[in-house]
Amino acid sequence: MLFSSPGIHMLDKLALLGFGDGGWGLALLQGAGITISIALATLPFGLALGLLVALGKRSDNAVLRGMATLYTTIFRGVPELLTLYIIYFGVQLLLQHLWQYLGLPGSFSMPPFVAGMVALGVVLSAFSSEVWVGALNSIQRGQREAAAALGLSKAQAFRLVVLPQLIRVALPGLGNNWMVLLKETSLVSVITLPD
Numbered sequence: 001m002l003f004s005s006p007g008i009h010m011l012d013k014l015a016l017l018g019f020g021d022g023g024w025g026l027a028l029l030q031g032a033g034i035t036i037s038i039a040l041a042t043l044p045f046g047l048a049l050g051l052l053v054a055l056g057k058r059s060d061n062a063v064l065r066g067m068a069t070l071y072t073t074i075f076r077g078v079p080e081l082l083t084l085y086i087i088y089f090g091v092q093l094l095l096q097h098l099w100q101y102l103g104l105p106g107s108f109s110m111p112p113f114v115a116g117m118v119a120l121g122v123v124l125s126a127f128s129s130e131v132w133v134g135a136l137n138s139i140q141r142g143q144r145e146a147a148a149a150l151g152l153s154k155a156q157a158f159r160l161v162v163l164p165q166l167i168r169v170a171l172p173g174l175g176n177n178w179m180v181l182l183k184e185t186s187l188v189s190v191i192t193l194p195d
Helices: 004-015 025-057 062-077 080-101 112-138 141-149 154-191
Strands: none
Touching: 025 062, 025 112, 025 154, 062 112, 080 112, 080 154, 112 154, 141 154
């Protein structure tokens, strides 16, 4: 008698995860779908932008190097929730004013999915740029020199020689950034995206 009462109570709680009447199974499944889709949409954007920022940090141009360093300092230091609010509310408001200034008909509104993707992508790019810089530093200068000796342009040398090595070295760190991104997707619920 003592053990049957908590067991029944536990089964009632587990029924909340079901797909039947009173169960939250379908809502949880839909939320998981949004989580995975926003993470998958953000990943290529954030990694590509992070690679561009990393290349800027290694540039010979002091202004470009300073801008890239400032970018990573800001977006690594600002809380992700604040970045999400700035993109969703601030950038949207700015674009609405620009829309009206240009005299375009109607109004501009940013979908929550796009705002979440851009905000999380900006944060991911700031963190992944540090991984990319570390990977770029690990590739020996002789690799680029050998590519130049073969007559490859800088773009070809990067695409054919440097990038394959870069991905191999950066993959563990980028995998960690992916896990953080997957957890941060829960923040999009504050901008009316059901997660």
